[in-house]
Amino acid sequence: MPTVLEDKIHVRTPPRQWRFDLVLQRFALVGIIVAVWWLLSLSMPHFILPGPPRVFVALSELSASGDLWLNLGITLGRVGTGFVLATAIGLPLGIVLGSQRKLGEFFEPIIPVMNTVSSAIWATFAIIWFGVSNGTTVFVVFMTAMPLIITNVWQGTRSVNADFIELAHTLRMPDWKVMVKIYLPTILPYFFSGARLAFGFGWRVSLVAETLGSSSGVGYRLRQAADLIQTDHVFAWTITLVVMMAVLEMGVLRPLENYLFRWKKEAENA
Amino acid sequence: MTDIHTPDVHTPDVHTLHPEPGSRPAAGADAAASPVAITVTGISKWFDSNDGQQLEVLKDINLAVPARSIYAILGASGCGKSTLLNIISGILKPSRGQVCINGVLAKDFTDWRTISYMFQEDRLLPWRTALRNVEFSLEAGSMPRHERSARARDALQLVGLNGFEDAFPYQLSGGMRSRVALARSLVQQPSILLMDEPFSRLDAQTRSLMHQELLRIQQLKHMTIVFVTHDVEESVVLADRVVVLAPRPGRIREIVDINLERPRDSTRPEVTRYIQRLRALI
Ligand SMILES: Nc1ncnc2c1ncn2[C@@H]1O[C@H](COP(=O)(O)OP(=O)(O)OP(=O)(O)O)[C@@H](O)[C@H]1O
Ligand SMILES: [Mg+2]
Numbered sequence: 001m002p003t004v005l006e007d008k009i010h011v012r013t014p015p016r017q018w019r020f021d022l023v024l025q026r027f028a029l030v031g032i033i034v035a036v037w038w039l040l041s042l043s044m045p046h047f048i049l050p051g052p053p054r055v056f057v058a059l060s061e062l063s064a065s066g067d068l069w070l071n072l073g074i075t076l077g078r079v080g081t082g083f084v085l086a087t088a089i090g091l092p093l094g095i096v097l098g099s100q101r102k103l104g105e106f107f108e109p110i111i112p113v114m115n116t117v118s119s120a121i122w123a124t125f126a127i128i129w130f131g132v133s134n135g136t137t138v139f140v141v142f143m144t145a146m147p148l149i150i151t152n153v154w155q156g157t158r159s160v161n162a163d164f165i166e167l168a169h170t171l172r173m174p175d176w177k178v179m180v181k182i183y184l185p186t187i188l189p190y191f192f193s194g195a196r197l198a199f200g201f202g203w204r205v206s207l208v209a210e211t212l213g214s215s216s217g218v219g220y221r222l223r224q225a226a227d228l229i230q231t232d233h234v235f236a237w238t239i240t241l242v243v244m245m246a247v248l249e250m251g252v253l254r255p256l257e258n259y260l261f262r263w264k265k266e267a268e269n270a
Numbered sequence: 271m272t273d274i275h276t277p278d279v280h281t282p283d284v285h286t287l288h289p290e291p292g293s294r295p296a297a298g299a300d301a302a303a304s305p306v307a308i309t310v311t312g313i314s315k316w317f318d319s320n321d322g323q324q325l326e327v328l329k330d331i332n333l334a335v336p337a338r339s340i341y342a343i344l345g346a347s348g349c350g351k352s353t354l355l356n357i358i359s360g361i362l363k364p365s366r367g368q369v370c371i372n373g374v375l376a377k378d379f380t381d382w383r384t385i386s387y388m389f390q391e392d393r394l395l396p397w398r399t400a401l402r403n404v405e406f407s408l409e410a411g412s413m414p415r416h417e418r419s420a421r422a423r424d425a426l427q428l429v430g431l432n433g434f435e436d437a438f439p440y441q442l443s444g445g446m447r448s449r450v451a452l453a454r455s456l457v458q459q460p461s462i463l464l465m466d467e468p469f470s471r472l473d474a475q476t477r478s479l480m481h482q483e484l485l486r487i488q489q490l491k492h493m494t495i496v497f498v499t500h501d502v503e504e505s506v507v508l509a510d511r512v513v514v515l516a517p518r519p520g521r522i523r524e525i526v527d528i529n530l531e532r533p534r535d536s537t538r539p540e541v542t543r544y545i546q547r548l549r550a551l552i
Contacts, residue, residue, distance in 0.1 A: 163393050166389075167387075167389065167393050170386075170387040171383065171409075172383060173410040177409065181406070262438075263397045263398070263440070264396075
């Protein structure tokens, strides 16, 4: 038995590290933006462009009263619900359409049509059907996210390697195990990029829906602040949203993706 | 040294019903109870081709593979070698004829998990580590996870890959990937191992290393091996008996016993004699 392998292992490059200079660059960028903003605000009335101190005060007020967290929670809940529904329906539908050629061919034209319908149209329908309620926002998020998820999962299902299926066949593996062990892992990266897109779109769209058909949530509060010409509050809400998206992206999605898809070559991952 | 035989050439029909054991006598109780591992009787196969005609790929193949022997199926590209192996493994139905495994008709045979199939490509699942890839073979049944993992570890050790359990396929070289695929075929402790040009993608050096590995493991585990190749040298180095297929439609041209002791050095004259003889046949 050969103890020395003639083969060599390809050394794996470690996942991207926290680079100090990069962090520094990011802080510098934020610093410049705030500085420009501050300078501009000095020469304008505060209801047009409030300066950073004013917005900071508004932000701490909103946060202290609990207003910020409550509405953020409400909006997040609606986006989450719409997103989970879109996944629950889009994932199996995408798999079925992708693996059943005939069905796929028949329904193929629907997806691009659904993708091109503007969210404002969904919002209009939602108000007609659901009025001013949670349902409106959830529906709009759902209708925006679902086609994105279906499209991606569909593509993923088509890329399933027939050789792997044949391998499972020679092992006499039952169909449901083939689904779980071969289809699902193949689809996962496609699903993930679809879901990510869907979640991002869902957020933006939810704000529109809330300004039109809701009496709570970040979107509603944004419109309210604008109506009352509380420009500092508008800024405060906007900053909250930007920070939250950044945290979700860097704190949750990126690490999750790095972990789930660590089997991919570094070049593919980058 | 080995006594030099002239290659024995048999006509196919001699072997149809009463196969003699190959150059290595079948030994042990198992072999005595069931001396023939695979019987192929009158197999023909047609495919529907695009122009509506039927393409005859295999014609009247008869074969009997004794338990614990190593058979090579040798033939030019496209002569139906993979098709024959797929029919034996049960993933393809023959148009005519039948296959018996351990004396049981294929349609009544249930113990398919004692048969392993090693493909031309390594077919490693890229999202699984080496260990989990080997485990895959055991996941069709209901074996508990810790047992699967223990057996997979043993199989990796058997092919000389201990220490690489947690490597993903992209981190392994071609030779190592092929070892993982071999481990995956061996982990279910098959009594029959079917291989479709398993080492054809490897460089010459690695391939001959894998040949030695395979023979070492066969000595250890005594499984029956049927492998497909278009590499004459490979067939002579490994097999007890070489089945030469003629193309269009694929049929048995000749069956050649390789009566040489192992290890067989392909530069030795008695080995090259076989190689030349077989080369003339395909
Ligand atoms: N599913 C199929 N449908 C139609 N024709 C097929 C099918 N599978 C194989 N064939 C044909 O049968 C013939 C033999 O194919 P096979 O794959 O068995 O050859 P092979 O001997 O394994 O060749 P190679 O050495 O190149 O792998 C080829 O001409 C091929 O085109
Ligand atoms: Mg082939």
